[in-house]
Amino acid sequence: MLSEEVTIHDVARIARVSPSTVSNVLNGRTERMRPETSERVRRAIKQLGYAPNQAARQLKTGFVPVIGLIVPSVANPFWGAFARSVEKAALAAGYQVLLCNGERDPEREQRYAESLWSRGIRGVIFGSSPVSFDHLLGLSERGLQVVAFDRQAQRADQVGFDSISVDNELGARLAANYLVTLGHHRIGFLSGPIRTVNRLKRLEGFRAALEDASVPFDEQLIWEGALSSSFGDIEGTDIGRVAARDLLSRPNRPTALFAINDMYAFGAYAGARDLGLRIPHDVSVVGFDDIVLAEIVDPPLTTIRQPLEPMMQAAVKLLIGRLEETRTGSPEHTMVTPELIVRGSTARISARD
Amino acid sequence: MLSEEVTIHDVARIARVSPSTVSNVLNGRTERMRPETSERVRRAIKQLGYAPNQAARQLKTGFVPVIGLIVPSVANPFWGAFARSVEKAALAAGYQVLLCNGERDPEREQRYAESLWSRGIRGVIFGSSPVSFDHLLGLSERGLQVVAFDRQAQRADQVGFDSISVDNELGARLAANYLVTLGHHRIGFLSGPIRTVNRLKRLEGFRAALEDASVPFDEQLIWEGALSSSFGDIEGTDIGRVAARDLLSRPNRPTALFAINDMYAFGAYAGARDLGLRIPHDVSVVGFDDIVLAEIVDPPLTTIRQPLEPMMQAAVKLLIGRLEETRTGSPEHTMVTPELIVRGSTARISARD
DNA sequence: CTGAAAGCGCTAACAG
DNA sequence: CTGTTAGCGCTTTCAG
Numbered sequence: 253m254l255s256e257e258v259t260i261h262d263v264a265r266i267a268r269v270s271p272s273t274v275s276n277v278l279n280g281r282t283e284r285m286r287p288e289t290s291e292r293v294r295r296a297i298k299q300l301g302y303a304p305n306q307a308a309r310q311l312k313t314g315f316v317p318v319i320g321l322i323v324p325s326v327a328n329p330f331w332g333a334f335a336r337s338v339e340k341a342a343l344a345a346g347y348q349v350l351l352c353n354g355e356r357d358p359e360r361e362q363r364y365a366e367s368l369w370s371r372g373i374r375g376v377i378f379g380s381s382p383v384s385f386d387h388l389l390g391l392s393e394r395g396l397q398v399v400a401f402d403r404q405a406q407r408a409d410q411v412g413f414d415s416i417s418v419d420n421e422l423g424a425r426l427a428a429n430y431l432v433t434l435g436h437h438r439i440g441f442l443s444g445p446i447r448t449v450n451r452l453k454r455l456e457g458f459r460a461a462l463e464d465a466s467v468p469f470d471e472q473l474i475w476e477g478a479l480s481s482s483f484g485d486i487e488g489t490d491i492g493r494v495a496a497r498d499l500l501s502r503p504n505r506p507t508a509l510f511a512i513n514d515m516y517a518f519g520a521y522a523g524a525r526d527l528g529l530r531i532p533h534d535v536s537v538v539g540f541d542d543i544v545l546a547e548i549v550d551p552p553l554t555t556i557r558q559p560l561e562p563m564m565q566a567a568v569k570l571l572i573g574r575l576e577e578t579r580t581g582s583p584e585h586t587m588v589t590p591e592l593i594v595r596g597s598t599a600r601i602s603a604r605d
Numbered sequence: 606m607l608s609e610e611v612t613i614h615d616v617a618r619i620a621r622v623s624p625s626t627v628s629n630v631l632n633g634r635t636e637r638m639r640p641e642t643s644e645r646v647r648r649a650i651k652q653l654g655y656a657p658n659q660a661a662r663q664l665k666t667g668f669v670p671v672i673g674l675i676v677p678s679v680a681n682p683f684w685g686a687f688a689r690s691v692e693k694a695a696l697a698a699g700y701q702v703l704l705c706n707g708e709r710d711p712e713r714e715q716r717y718a719e720s721l722w723s724r725g726i727r728g729v730i731f732g733s734s735p736v737s738f739d740h741l742l743g744l745s746e747r748g749l750q751v752v753a754f755d756r757q758a759q760r761a762d763q764v765g766f767d768s769i770s771v772d773n774e775l776g777a778r779l780a781a782n783y784l785v786t787l788g789h790h791r792i793g794f795l796s797g798p799i800r801t802v803n804r805l806k807r808l809e810g811f812r813a814a815l816e817d818a819s820v821p822f823d824e825q826l827i828w829e830g831a832l833s834s835s836f837g838d839i840e841g842t843d844i845g846r847v848a849a850r851d852l853l854s855r856p857n858r859p860t861a862l863f864a865i866n867d868m869y870a871f872g873a874y875a876g877a878r879d880l881g882l883r884i885p886h887d888v889s890v891v892g893f894d895d896i897v898l899a900e901i902v903d904p905p906l907t908t909i910r911q912p913l914e915p916m917m918q919a920a921v922k923l924l925i926g927r928l929e930e931t932r933t934g935s936p937e938h939t940m941v942t943p944e945l946i947v948r949g950s951t952a953r954i955s956a957r958d
Numbered sequence: 959c960t961g962a963a964a965g966c967g968c969t970a971a972c973a974g
Numbered sequence: 975c976t977g978t979t980a981g982c983g984c985t986t987t988c989a990g
Contacts, residue, residue, distance in 0.1 A: 257667075257983090259982095259983055259984085260983065260984065260985095261983080269960075269961085270960065270961045270962075271961085271962095271983090271984080271985090272960075272961060272962080272984095272985075272986075273959090273960060273961075275984065275985055275986080276960090276985095276986095278984095278985095279985080284959060284960090285959055285960070286959070286960095289959080289960085301743055301747065303719060303722055303723045304723060304983085304984075305664070305723070305725070305982090305983050305984070306660075306723045306724045306725065306984095307659075307660045307661075307663040307664045307669075307724070307725055307982090307983080307984090308660075308664050308966090308982070308983035308984040308985090309983080309984055309985075310660040310966095310984090311658070311660045311661050311664055311965095311966050311967065311968090311982090311983080311984075312965080312966055312983080312984050312985050312986085313966085313984085313985070314610075314966080316660075325689055326679050326685040326688050326689055326704075327682075327685050327686040327688075327689035327897075328685065329680075329682040329685060329898075331685070332679040332680050332681065332682060332684070332685035333680040335679050335680075335704075336678055336679055336680035336706060339706055348703075348720065349704075350701075350703060350704075351679075351688075351702075351703075351704045353689060353692055366656060367701065369656055370656045370657060370658070370659045371659045371660070372658070372659070372660055390654055394654065489897065489898070489901050493901075518898070518901050518902075519901065521901070521903060522900075522901050522903070525903055544680075544842065545682075545842070545871070545898070547875075548842050548846075548871050548872065548874070548875050549871075549902060549903075550874060550875070550878055550902075550903055610967090612966095612967055612968085613967065613968065613969095614967080622976075622977085623976065623977045623978080624967090624968080624969090624977090625968095625969075625970080625976075625977060625978080625979095626975090626976060626977075628968065628969055628970085629969095629970095629976090631968095631969095632969080637975065637976090638975055638976070639975065639976095642975080642976080657967085657968075658966090658967050658968070659968095660966090660967080660968090661966070661967035661968040661969090661982090662967080662968055662969075663968090663982090664966090664967080664968075664982045664983065664984090665967080665968050665969050665970085665981085665982050666968085666969070666970095666982085667982080
């Protein structure tokens with residue numbers, strides 16, 4: 253069944269030219285040969301169904317038009333959409349994307365990064381934003397280019413990288429501030445383990461907004477879930493649900509919840525429902541990300557939008573710039589502005605009976 | 606910045622052995638050398654941070670431990686979870702996964718498949734289940750192994766492939782039958798373009814169930830949406846919403862909706878809401894797939910479960926069996942049984958006022 | 959305008 | 975137990 257692989261020599265033989273001429277045709281250097289020659293070659297290629305062996309080409313040229321993408325897990329709709337955006341931008345620039353589910357596990361991430369390096373891939377986009385990139389230090393020193401998403405540079409960073417992020421602090425501020433405006437003073441903060449820079453920032457922004465409004469901050473209302481096992485954090489829904497159930501069944505329960513992302517918010521919906529509480533009547537909920545589902549759920553989710561497509565377009569551009577060395581020098585950290593999208597999951601506190 | 610690549614020769618030099626010895630320890634053939642030798646090699650490897658050049662290895666051995674995965678779009682949560690399952694199974698078997706968003710576009714799929722082939726990848730799992738695989742005929746004849754998901758073989762198929770599917774017809778039957786049992790006689794069928802085998806089967810099962818129950822079948826209640834542009838069919842939600850809105854605003858509106866998958870069902874939720882209709886009070890909804898979100902939404906979705914993880918484990922096993930030629934011969938078509946998961950989106954018709 | 963030759967980094971006989 | 979050798983399929987000077 254497996255027919256012999258057809259090589260550039262076969263094509264050359266059929267076209268009655270040398271392998272190098274075929275190679276030249278393949279690489280668009282047709283200007284220095286008779287049109288009929290290149291035509292003959294092209295026909296031979298078609299006839300044999302020849303496809304260049306990329307491994308050989310890569311071995312020779314050292315170049316691979318592929319970038320790596322490491323996200324926690326594409327099973328999570330946010331990261332799915334994220335990956336899709338990256339692929340779109342990369343494809344447009346002539347690159348393919350090798351997707352890796354790192355599950356927020358530094359070891360796994362490192363293994364993946366090493367495997368990418370081994371395959372000749374020299375650039376990677378990092379979706380999760382771990383507090384430290386130290387596990388990539390070795391590779392980075394060798395020349396691996398990394399672009400981080402939602403992960404501004406920190407003082408302690410040893411690894412150099414470009415980044416593009418939404419202003420997470422501002423986003424959280426917008427959310428908290430909006431809730432305060434609606435009269436909410438007891439606001440729960442729902443999160444998984446706060447071990448990523450963006451979550452840290454969101455928490456900071458949340459606190460800051462309360463402070464600005466002179467709303468007393470209650471440490472008890474910060475709910476930080478454990479890293480759920482198995483599928484990475486696909487199910488912020490799990491944590492969100494448990495968290496909401498816990499917070500909302502306390503004697504002096506919060507009147508609003510700010511979820512670290514939309515999946516947690518959906519979880520909170522379920523948690524509230526478990527308790528017979530209605531949104532936004534009994535409790536307001538704000539999310540973060542604005543994934544597609546956010547406007548589908550009932551009630552449609554008020555949330556903070558991250559403009560994913562343009563961001564990932566920029567990320568890919570940053571990375572390819574590095575790879576093709578059209579851009580060198582010190583890291584670039586782009587920050588984009590998030591936007592509050594008001595939908596139906598929030599209401600004035602006075603709406604409560 | 607980009608330090609020289611370190612090769613097997615560098616390691617050999619440092620360890621004071623020949624390249625072949627290094628190669629041997631790399632490939633676990635250490636039994637035929639003094640322990641101290643392999644130890645020396647290992648240390649040199651560590652010291653230099655050496656990683657084998659996979660392109661070279663591949664060129665030499667002709668083997669690539671990678672399988673391709675073509676799905677419509679990982680932006681769709683179902684395909685995200687699907688991809689994640691495949692990755693998990695593949696990783697366990699020592700393979701990586703190269704993910705491709707084919708957007709249900711045969712041309713795109715073909716381009717991707719060719720690119721995979723070029724990279725030496727000889728096996729691919731197909732997520733979408735197009736009516737025809739003819740666009741893969743050329744590659745298949747050359748030896749590309751394909752395993753299809755939810756795509757039983759058809760009489761007209763030219764391309765040979767293994768497959769694993771849920772019994773789609775049965776699944777739809779279960780759904781329709783359950784609705785009939787609840788007293789529903791006018792049931793809408795929500796779908797995008799019915800151009801995939803699994804959708805065809807689901808429609809057939811739906812019809813058959815109605816027939817069995819002697820419920821008159823109303824062609825008008827089949828809603829077949831157009832292929833939405835942009836992001837593949839990420840948003841079954843769009844179509845589902847429009848479809849539900851249309852069907853439910855008719856004079857003699859259906860009392861229940863069967864959505865071709867959970868995303869469409871979510872869309873239907875939104876559509877019903879747009880009309881001020883409540884689920885399941887005013888209209889019952891059944892989905893298909895049982896994605897994670899199905900039990901999170903409000904009300905939790907009654908749906909047909911596809912046991913993704915075991916299915917994809919089987920799919921990967923099938924494919925790798927072919928690749929490693931431990932399995933040859935005629936195609937295998939495995940069919941697994943779907944399960945009706947009753948949740949809160951369905952109710953007896955008498956519940957209506 | 960076209961071809962010959964060398965070599966990318968690795969593996970696998972086969973010698974020693 | 976270890977090293978020598980000969981390519982895998984391609985690109986790329988450099989000659990003709």
